[in-house]
Every structure is written in C-alpha cells, then in structure tokens.
Amino acid sequence: MSVLVYTESEEGKFKKTAFEVASYAKGVADMLGTEVTAVSFGAQSAGDLGNYGVSKLLKVNDEKLQKFNAKAYADALKQAAEKEGAKVIVLSQSANAKYLAPILAVQLEAGYASNVVALPEGTEPLQVKRTAFTNKAFSFTTISTDVKIIGLSKNAFGLKENQTQTTEEDFSPSLTEGDFAVNVVSVDKAADKVTIADAEIVVSGGRGMKGPENWGMLEELAETLGAATACSKPVSDMGWRPHSEHVGQTGKPVAANLYIAVGISGAIQHLAGVSASKTKVVINNDPEAPFFKAADYGVVGDAFEIVPKLTEKLKEFKANNA
Amino acid sequence: MKILVCISHVPDTTSKINFSEGDTKFDTAGVQFVINPNDEFGLTRAMWFKEKQGASVDVVNVGGAETEPTLRKALAIGADNAIRVNTPATDGIYVAKQLAKVAREGGYDLIIAGRESIDYNGGMVPGMLAELIGANFVNTCIGLEVEGTEATVVREIDGGKETLKTGLPLVVGAQKGIVQESDLRIPNMRGIMQARKKPLNVVEAVEAGTHSKAVKFEKPQPKGDIKLIDPDNLDELVNLLHNEAKVI
Numbered sequence: 001m002s003v004l005v006y007t008e009s010e011e012g013k014f015k016k017t018a019f020e021v022a023s024y025a026k027g028v029a030d031m032l033g034t035e036v037t038a039v040s041f042g043a044q045s046a047g048d049l050g051n052y053g054v055s056k057l058l059k060v061n062d063e064k065l066q067k068f069n070a071k072a073y074a075d076a077l078k079q080a081a082e083k084e085g086a087k088v089i090v091l092s093q094s095a096n097a098k099y100l101a102p103i104l105a106v107q108l109e110a111g112y113a114s115n116v117v118a119l120p121e122g123t124e125p126l127q128v129k130r131t132a133f134t135n136k137a138f139s140f141t142t143i144s145t146d147v148k149i150i151g152l153s154k155n156a157f158g159l160k161e162n163q164t165q166t167t168e169e170d171f172s173p174s175l176t177e178g179d180f181a182v183n184v185v186s187v188d189k190a191a192d193k194v195t196i197a198d199a200e201i202v203v204s205g206g207r208g209m210k211g212p213e214n215w216g217m218l219e220e221l222a223e224t225l226g227a228a229t230a231c232s233k234p235v236s237d238m239g240w241r242p243h244s245e246h247v248g249q250t251g252k253p254v255a256a257n258l259y260i261a262v263g264i265s266g267a268i269q270h271l272a273g274v275s276a277s278k279t280k281v282v283i284n285n286d287p288e289a290p291f292f293k294a295a296d297y298g299v300v301g302d303a304f305e306i307v308p309k310l311t312e313k314l315k316e317f318k319a320n321n322a
Numbered sequence: 323m324k325i326l327v328c329i330s331h332v333p334d335t336t337s338k339i340n341f342s343e344g345d346t347k348f349d350t351a352g353v354q355f356v357i358n359p360n361d362e363f364g365l366t367r368a369m370w371f372k373e374k375q376g377a378s379v380d381v382v383n384v385g386g387a388e389t390e391p392t393l394r395k396a397l398a399i400g401a402d403n404a405i406r407v408n409t410p411a412t413d414g415i416y417v418a419k420q421l422a423k424v425a426r427e428g429g430y431d432l433i434i435a436g437r438e439s440i441d442y443n444g445g446m447v448p449g450m451l452a453e454l455i456g457a458n459f460v461n462t463c464i465g466l467e468v469e470g471t472e473a474t475v476v477r478e479i480d481g482g483k484e485t486l487k488t489g490l491p492l493v494v495g496a497q498k499g500i501v502q503e504s505d506l507r508i509p510n511m512r513g514i515m516q517a518r519k520k521p522l523n524v525v526e527a528v529e530a531g532t533h534s535k536a537v538k539f540e541k542p543q544p545k546g547d548i549k550l551i552d553p554d555n556l557d558e559l560v561n562l563l564h565n566e567a568k569v570i
Contacts, residue, residue: 070449070459095480099461102449105415111533112414114445127537133348134440136339140538181458182488185474189482197480201569225570237503243464244478249335249440250359250498258569269335275542279567281559282548292548297562301553313556317564 002037003029004086005054006077008094009043015198016159017092019052023160024152025090026053027119032088036164039080039171041065041073046166053162058084058171064180068096072179074103079173081108081147088126089149094197101151111143117156117276134249135275153276154197155255196247199228201258202277204247206232208263208284208303212240217307218262224314230254232264248273262303266291283307323377323468323490326428327365328421328435328447329396330358330411331389335440341539348441348539357392360436364496366505367466368434369400375468378402380428384411384420390522397517398509404520409527412535418450419530425455430491432473437462437495442536445495452493460486464499 005025007018018040025036035055038046042065046057058080065072077100081089089104091097093115105112115131117138125142128150132139196202203222205215215229222229229245236246247254249269259277263284264270271294274280282295283303292298299306333339334354342349357365371377381396382405383389393404407420425433433452438445452459458473464483465476468490475486475494494500509517551559563570 070461095462095478098445099449099477102414102418102446103453103459105446105533106418106450106453112444112446113534115443129540132442132536132539133333133339134443136541137341138540138542139442139536140540141534141536143534145533182460182486185485185487187479187482187484189479189484193481195481233503243499243502244483246498258563258567267336268338279563279569281563294545295548296545296567297559298548298550299553299556299559300550306553306556309553310556310559313560314570317560317570321564 001034002084002086003032003034004077004081004084004089005036005038006089006091006097007038007040007043007049008092008096009040012042012044014040014043014047014049017094017154019048019159020154020157021090021092021152022049022052022054023162024119024157026160026162028088028090028150029053031120031123037084037086039077041076046168050164050166051161052159053164054166055164057166057168059168060171060173062172062175064175067184069180069182070096070100071103071182072175074100074107075175075179076173077104078107080171087147089147091149091151093151093153097151101149105149108147109145110147110149111145112149112151113141113143114151115153116150117153119157131276135253135272153255155257155276155278194226194228196228196230196245196252196254199256201225201227201260202230202247202254202256203227203260203262204230204232204264205235205262206264207234209235214304215241217304217311221260221307221311221314224311224318232270261291261295262307264291265289266294323371323375323432324428324430325368325371325377325379326425326430326433327361327368327379327381327396327401328433329361329365329381329383329392330436330439330441331355331383331385331392332358332439332441335359339541345539346537355392357395358436358439360438360440360497362506363498363500364434364436364494365396365399365401366501366507367496369507370501371468372400380405382407382421382424384409384417386410393522394517395509397520397522398513399507400513402520404522406522406524407527408524413532414444414446415450415533416530418447418454420527421447421451422454423528424525425451432468432490433457433493434496435493437497448493448495455491457491457493458488459493460488461495463494463496466494466500
C-alpha cells in the first residue's frame with residue numbers, strides 16, 4: 001500500500017506543481033501510515049522530489065509516452081497504482097491532469113474528488129474539502145471506494161519540505177493500440193510567456209482599459225512582476241483579448257498568490273473565478289465598484305496614471321531587492 | 323451523424339449561493355436555473371453540425387421533473403429530441419453510468435458535454451462517459467470539425483492549444499471557444515412553440531452505485547476590510563505587498 005502521485009514535468013524538469021502534489025501526498029501518506037510513490041513520464045532522475053517526501057520514483061521512459069496522451073498516461077498510472085497497491089492517487093488540476101483523471105477513475109473504479117483544497121479531514125471515510133459552485137462555496141465530500149483519486153487545486157497546499165531518500169525504479173507499463181487512438185498533430189504554445197495556470201502573479205484588465213490599444217501598460221506591469229496577463233469576460237467577448245485570457249466563472253479560474261485587477265468592476269462571476277487567489281489588488285476609478293469589497297488592497301483613481309507609476313515603483317523595488 | 327448533447331441544469335451564473343438543512347443541501351429558493359454554460363457552447367456547436375452537415379441532435383439530462391424547462395430550452399434552441407433520465411444527479415460516476423446507457427442505446431457518433439458543470443464542478447462526467455462506452459475522448463475542447471468518421475479537435479492546454487485527430491465515436495468536454503459567446507442563440511418565439519411539440523422522453527434510471535457524496539457545504543469567510551492606498555503614495559502599496567502580503 002502507498003500513496004501514488006502523478007508528477008508532471010516539462011522538458012525533463014519537474015514543474016512546481018509536481019512538488020506541491022508530492023508535498024500533499026506525503027501529508028496523506030502520514031495520515032495513512034504509508035509512503036509516497038511518484039510516477040514521472042520523462043524525468044531522468046528524482047532530483048528535488050526527495051525534498052518533498054517521495055520515497056520511491058517510478059520512471060516511465062517509453063518512447064511513445066514522451067508526449068502527453070491522456071488515455072495512455074491513465075493506463076500507465078493504473079498499472080503503477082496496481083503494482084504499488086496504492087489506495088490513494090494524488091494529481092494536480094492542470095489541464096492534462098484534469099483530462100486523464102476521470103479516465104483513470106473508471107479504470108480503477110475509484111472515486112474522484114476534484115478541486116481539493118486541504119488535507120483530508122478524516123480517512124474513515126476519506127473526507128476532503130473542495131471548492132464547488134465555482135469558488136462560491138466549499139463542499140465536504142466523502143469518497144467511499146477502495147481506491148481514491150484526489151485532484152489538488154494549485155497553490156492550495158503549498159510546498160512542504162520533507163527530506164526523504166528516494167529510490168528510483170524504471171517502470172514499463174504494457175500499452176495497447178487503443179491507448180493511442182487520439183493523436184496530437186500540432187501544438188501552439190507561446191514558449192516565452194507565463195501562463196495563467198502556472199503564474200504566481202496575474203495582472204488582469206477590464207472594460208475600464210477602454211480598448212485593446214491600451215494593454216501595453218498592463219503587459220509592462222506584468223513583465224516587471226513576471227506575471228501572466230488576463231482579462232474580464234466583456235473584454236474577451238469584445239475581442240480585445242483572446243478567450244484564453246478570460247478569467248471568471250465561465251473562463252479560467254485563477255489561484256495566484258497575487259491578482260491585480262485594473263478597471264474591472266467585479267461582477268459576481270468574475271469574483272468567483274478569482275477568489276482562490278491569495279492577495280487581490282484592485283485599481284479602479286469608481287469607488288463603488290464591487291471589487292473593492294472583495295480585495296485586500298485598493299487604489300481609487302485613474303488606471304492610466306496609476307499603472308505606469310506603479311510599474312516604475314516596482315522596477316525600483318526590484319532593482320533595490322535584486 | 324447522430325449527436326447527443328448532455329445538458330446540466332444549473333443555477334444561473336449571477337446566483338447567490340446559499341445552503342439549507344444545516345448546510346447539507348443547496349438552497350434553490352429564488353434561484354434561476356439555466357443550461358450549464360459549457361453545455362450551451364457545446365449545444366450551439368451541435369446546431370452548426372445540424373445545419374451544415376445534416377446531423378440529428380438529441381439532448382439528455384439526468385434529473386427530476388424540475389429540470390424539464392431547461393431541456394425545453396435546449397429544444398427551443400434547435401435540438402430534435404430530448405431525453406430525461408428520471409433520477410437525481412447524485413455523483414459523477416452515477417450520472418456517467420446513466421448517460422452511458424442512453425449513449426449505447428442511441429448509437430451516437432458524437433457526444434458533447436460541458437467540461438464541467440458550474441455547480442458541483444466535478445469535471446469528470448465527460449471523461450467517465452467516454453471510458454465507460456469505449457469512445458475516444460478529448461477534454462477542454464475549443465474547436466471541433468468532423469469529416470466522415472474523422473474528427474479534428476482543438477484542445478486548450480495550459481498556456482496554449484493543441485490540435486488532435488481521432489475517430490468516432492467521440493466524446494468531447496466542451497467549453498467557451500468551441501463556439502464564441504456571440505454565436506449563442508436566444509430561442510425565438512417560433513423555436514419556443516416548436517419545442518412544446520418536440521418529444522421529451524422520460525426514461526427510468528439504471529441501477530448504479532455512487533462513489534462520493536457531498537456531506538456538507540460551507541461559504542467562504544467574508545473578506546476583511548480593504549486597505550485603500552492613496553494614488554500619490556504607491557510606495558506604500560509596494561511596501562504592503564512586500565512586507566505584509568509577502569507576495570513580491
């Protein structure tokens with residue numbers, strides 16, 4: 001018996017979320033009195049995984065699994081779970097993890113709880129706290145199956161160091177033709193841009209920006225902070241910014257450390273989508289904007305004056321704290 | 323091509339969320355219900371296949387009689403037939419098993435379901451359904467074309483998108499992007515009148531277990547008071563973000 005964790009990597013390097021899900025898996029393993037086994041597709045060695053409580057790493061180095069394939073990855077994880085006798089499987093809530101989790105759940109006849117935000121409240125039965133109603137509420141959910149899958153929301157648990165000796169083992173799952181019935185033909189991904197999913201800081205603009213031509217100042221602010229850019233629903237509906245930047249209830253959820261909303265009034269759907277962010281700053285010329293009731297820090301005034309000034313101040317700060 | 327669109331009956335996005343019976347039940351008092359937005363994007367794409375490629379479009383919902391107005395709305399938008407599986411939507415696997423039976427019996431080529439419902443946000447029914455019926459599956463679908471038995475699907479990935487090719491039968495988890503917001507249709511009077519005459523078949527549930535249960539709900543803690551910063555003193559904001567919030 002062990003807790004199995006799916007660790008994601010990019011170009012052979014573990015992503016930060018891999019360390020977060022490993023930290024969480026270690027917490028669950030401690031509750032169950034067992035150890036953590038990680039599965040990685042493409043990582044050459046355990047690297048820093050041992051800092052986060054992983055006792056064993058199963059390395060899948062199949063040529064066919066170099067690139068993500070939901071069905072084949074699910075099949076491989078199923079075999080790893082069976083080999084390790086895993087009762088709990090932990091994964092992130094990246095687009096890829098959310099894609100494969102329900103497939104894996106059916107294969108293992110496992111109950112799956114997504115968007116989990118804390119360690120289980122109890123293990124008999126296993127009860128987890130998860131977000132529901134698109135961050136407008138939390139739901140305490142029990143899972144009754146023998147094997148359980150937990151999808152951990154980004155930034156909900158954080159990194160917990162836990163020095164552990166990690167043994168490494170090659171793992172070769174047996175795959176079928178049926179695992180490869182869906183095939184990627186092309187990928188379109190900006191290599192040098194911070195994505196909303198990975199960003200620690202997100203700078204977001206609303207209708208108050210008046211037009212797409214004014215986004216330069218937000219991009220500069222974002223660049224200064226190493227942040228991703230995002231926008232409100234009306235902005236994406238009007239085509240000022242791509243849909244992939246729309247955050248809110250029907251767009252992307254944002255669980256950043258810092259969310260800066262510029263010229264966004266704060267409709268209930270928008271606030272729900274960003275509520276998992278830890279610190280929120282709102283810049284708006286309307287002191288009555290609902291966002292002021294949901295933010296930690298606010299500046300009432302003209303965004304066109306405040307944003308460039310703030311960028312300058314932050315550049316100074318960065319220079320002094322480099 | 324036979325298309326099935328799975329419809330969830332969810333509270334409107336502007337709804338305030340409250341709970342009753344000791345925080346164990348969602349309080350539906352005063353709540354407007356709508357077609358789950360992710361499903362509506364999918365349904366609108368299905369209409370395109372109906373109009374351009376002669377596809378037939380059925381819609382299905384797992385739920386009690388109170389969900390019928392939502393199915394009627396889908397018929398008014400242009401679906402041909404509606405099916406309601408007469409049982410509460412208890413958990414993800416239970417709903418997926420109900421849909422699997424409808425899917426198998428209907429012999430659909432393409433099944434479109436929203437990537438998640440905006441109420442319970444499980445995000446699991448489309449993938450489970452695909453796996454249960456042995457269909458191909460693509461999640462977070464933002465583009466879909468079908469030629470003969472081959473589908474080209476665009477999937478949103480973290481930080482971009484990818485294009486995939488696969489065969490039918492196919493299940494997709496749809497979201498905004500599969501059609502644009504401006505493509506969504508408001509049913510007109512003719513559609514509403516026709517919808518009244520279209521078949522809405524009620525079928526009984528299959529025996530299936532559940533894997534999970536929402537035992538209690540909680541609302542987030544209200545935010546503490548906001549700190550307002552003078553626009554002429556942005557150094558203070560930088561200072562607060564660094565020393566108090568510790569985010570920069």
